[in-house]
């Protein structure tokens with residue numbers, strides 16, 4: 729093999745290598761913006777009863793309209809118990825949330841409007857303005873004792 733042929737062979741290998749490398753790149757590119765916005769982690773917990781972060785409460789939530797409606801103001805009900813199973817009355821409850829992948833909050837400002845007794849509370853003003861993954865964060869306070877739980881909701 730003379731020098732010219734050798735150089736040509738090296739150049740050909742280099743071109744093939746660059747071509748193969750190039751072809752791989754599109755497969756490895758990050759998600760498109762649209763895929764990102766629609767992304768839902770595979771391991772989400774959809775339980776409607778959850779233990780709060782610091783394990784002070786067991787909180788259950790349910791929409792009074794089932795399935796949860798899109799673009800309609802509706803009510804939810806909560807039940808709050810202690811870890812020992814005692815019903816928690818006269819607590820303060822606040823509701824926040826939003827869409828983690830869209831970095832926006834709830835479109836309304838839902839509020840707990842009635843302590844129904846027996847550990848139950850009414851939440852009014854819930855609304856979800858688009859399909860996808862929503863978080864509902866319930867914070868419960870009794871005096872200085874505060875704790876919260878996050879619930880996941882998928883709307884289609």
Ligand SMILES: [Cu+2]
Nearest residue numbers: 827830832858
């Ligand atoms: Cu959104």
